[in-house]
Amino acid sequence: MLKILSGNQVKKLDSAHLELKVISSFELMERAAVGFSNWWKSKLFSKNLPVFVFCGAGNNGGDGFAIARLLHKMDYTVSVFKCFEDRTSLSEDAGKNYALLSEGIEIKSWQEFDPTRKGILIDAFLGVGFKGALRSDAEGIIEKINSFTGKIIAVDIPSGLPSDDVLKGNCVRASITVTFAFPKLSLLFPEHARNVGEIVLVDIGISDGEYDSFSSSFFYLRDRDISGFHREFHRFSHKGDFGKVLLIGGSKGKMGAVVLSSKSALRTGSGLVSCKVDSEERLILQTAVPEAMCRLEEKIDYREFDAIGVGPGLGTEGKTALLEDLFERYSKPLVLDADAINLLALNQHLIPMIPKNSILTPHLGEFDRLLGTSVNHLERLEKAFLFCKKWGLNLVIKGANSVICLADGRQIFNSSGTKYMATGGSGDVLTGILTSFLGQSYSPEQALICGVFHHGLAGELAGKIKRRGTIASDIIEAIPDTFIQLDIS
Numbered sequence: 001m002l003k004i005l006s007g008n009q010v011k012k013l014d015s016a017h018l019e020l021k022v023i024s025s026f027e028l029m030e031r032a033a034v035g036f037s038n039w040w041k042s043k044l045f046s047k048n049l050p051v052f053v054f055c056g057a058g059n060n061g062g063d064g065f066a067i068a069r070l071l072h073k074m075d076y077t078v079s080v081f082k083c084f085e086d087r088t089s090l091s092e093d094a095g096k097n098y099a100l101l102s103e104g105i106e107i108k109s110w111q112e113f114d115p116t117r118k119g120i121l122i123d124a125f126l127g128v129g130f131k132g133a134l135r136s137d138a139e140g141i142i143e144k145i146n147s148f149t150g151k152i153i154a155v156d157i158p159s160g161l162p163s164d165d166v167l168k169g170n171c172v173r174a175s176i177t178v179t180f181a182f183p184k185l186s187l188l189f190p191e192h193a194r195n196v197g198e199i200v201l202v203d204i205g206i207s208d209g210e211y212d213s214f215s216s217s218f219f220y221l222r223d224r225d226i227s228g229f230h231r232e233f234h235r236f237s238h239k240g241d242f243g244k245v246l247l248i249g250g251s252k253g254k255m256g257a258v259v260l261s262s263k264s265a266l267r268t269g270s271g272l273v274s275c276k277v278d279s280e281e282r283l284i285l286q287t288a289v290p291e292a293m294c295r296l297e298e299k300i301d302y303r304e305f306d307a308i309g310v311g312p313g314l315g316t317e318g319k320t321a322l323l324e325d326l327f328e329r330y331s332k333p334l335v336l337d338a339d340a341i342n343l344l345a346l347n348q349h350l351i352p353m354i355p356k357n358s359i360l361t362p363h364l365g366e367f368d369r370l371l372g373t374s375v376n377h378l379e380r381l382e383k384a385f386l387f388c389k390k391w392g393l394n395l396v397i398k399g400a401n402s403v404i405c406l407a408d409g410r411q412i413f414n415s416s417g418t419k420y421m422a423t424g425g426s427g428d429v430l431t432g433i434l435t436s437f438l439g440q441s442y443s444p445e446q447a448l449i450c451g452v453f454h455h456g457l458a459g460e461l462a463g464k465i466k467r468r469g470t471i472a473s474d475i476i477e478a479i480p481d482t483f484i485q486l487d488i489s
């Protein structure tokens with residue numbers, strides 16, 4: 001997993017890398033620009049569209065000059081718009097790249113830019129070196145950039161966005177942000193989605209091991225990380241190895257939730273899936289998911305099960321005793337979702353009884369009900385951190401870039417997923433996946449890392465075909481393909 005460092009650590013990481021690899025900071029900037037232009041090439045942007053590169057005086061601007069040079073070489077019509085006065089001294093590497101701009105590249109001042117022109121704008125005005133409140137001259141530049149109606153692509157971070165904090169002032173509204181080495185923390189906050197757009201991560205050759213000496217509790221989860229967290233099964237594996245799981249949920253009018261969770265547990269590989277549902281409603285489940293069994297007795301021996309997920313469609317009315325009884329009679333980590341979380345919010349005295357290392361999967365509304373409203377995502381992350389540490393629990397804050405908050409304090413941002421997953425039942429699918437992995441003897445950490453990533457990937461695969469028409473059942477149908485895509489047997 002990639003560590004997410006703070007803006008202040010970026011310079012130190014760079015210096016450490018330059019020392020280790022004996023390359024110059026100029027070469028590192030060149031790698032960033034080459035990485036950007038390789039991504040650009042892959043997007044096949046039309047050469048009929050002129051490219052406007054807004055460059056500041058620091059190294060972010062230096063990236064911009066280098067990108068302008070490389071795109072010009074690729075036969076694009078490139079103009080550079082200087083976001084600084086002629087008397088301003090540029091950072092050393094920005095100065096070198098400015099001097100390398102070839103003749104065919106038009107160089108103008110930002111005031112001369114006509115925002116009604118057609119083209120693509122590259123924002124290399126301010127990067128992670130932006131500090132404090134925006135100066136008034138910078139405000140004007142950002143307003144000018146944002147008045148452009150075409151596509152805006154931010155280099156490293158949209159100008160004006162602080163790398164580790166919540167946006168307080170004005171900031172470039174990019175539709176794509178191409179970020180170097182690791183995604184800056186603030187790119188992953190939901191309140192910045194309109195400024196950041198799609199995130200593209202460009203590798204600049206800093207290996208994972210080089211992050212070891214930097215401390216951070218934030219991580220970024222990518223597809224290459226996943227196979228290392230999976231368990232392997234062999235020829236002699238039997239149904240029992242794949243786990244016997246129980247899902248508790250489903251009440252009148254809410255049976256769909258447990259239908260989705262149980263199907264998703266089966267598609268994730270569970271050997272045996274049983275459901276504890278209201279007995280009058282059982283036919284719905286048995287018709288929709290014939291592979292699942294119904295357990296209708298009042299007092300189930302929970303110890304029969306390798307894993308239990310509770311909450312989808314459960315309802316809250318008269319269900320507190322069920323939860324309390326479950327906590328008393330089952331000691332393995334549980335998956336708690338939806339109404340199980342709502343019940344905990346209403347009965348906070350039950351929280352200390354939750355089996356250690358259990359997993360809670362609130363969406364933002366459930367999170368607020370459980371832990372109170374937060375003014376922003378940073379506060380939400382802090383609340384989750386304190387909650388997980390205090391009670392020895394794990395929690396997923398669901399959303400774009402869902403965050404896995406582990407009991408040991410690490411917070412892992414997921415990279416898979418799509419806007420098309422914002423559909424009813426998507427969370428019930430995650431509950432099924434997580435319960436299934438726990439039942440296959442994955443540790444809660446393994447189950448979370450694999451489960452959250454596979455869930456997002458299944459959504460991506462379904463969304464590619466169904467777009468806005470994606471429904472939770474499509475996500476379930478795509479789960480098997482995620483194993484193929486990640487080459488997990």
Ligand SMILES: NC(=O)C1=CN([C@@H]2O[C@H](COP(=O)(O)OP(=O)(O)OC[C@H]3O[C@@H](n4cnc5c(N)ncnc54)[C@H](OP(=O)(O)O)[C@@H]3O)[C@@H](O)[C@H]2O)[C@@H](O)CC1
Nearest residue numbers: 029057058059060126127128129130131133134135138156
């Ligand atoms: N490993 C990596 O990730 C690599 C990183 N690289 C790149 O380097 C970037 C970081 O470069 P950096 O440190 O030079 O700072 P940068 O973002 O250009 O900002 C400095 C400029 O901002 C200005 N400024 C500051 N505050 C301001 C305010 N409140 N309001 C207005 N202006 C303000 C400040 O002005 P000054 O205060 O000096 O007058 C100065 O002009 C990074 O984001 C990435 O793009 C790659 O090249 C290679 C590998």
Ligand SMILES: [K+]
Nearest residue numbers: 123126157159
């Ligand atoms: K920028």
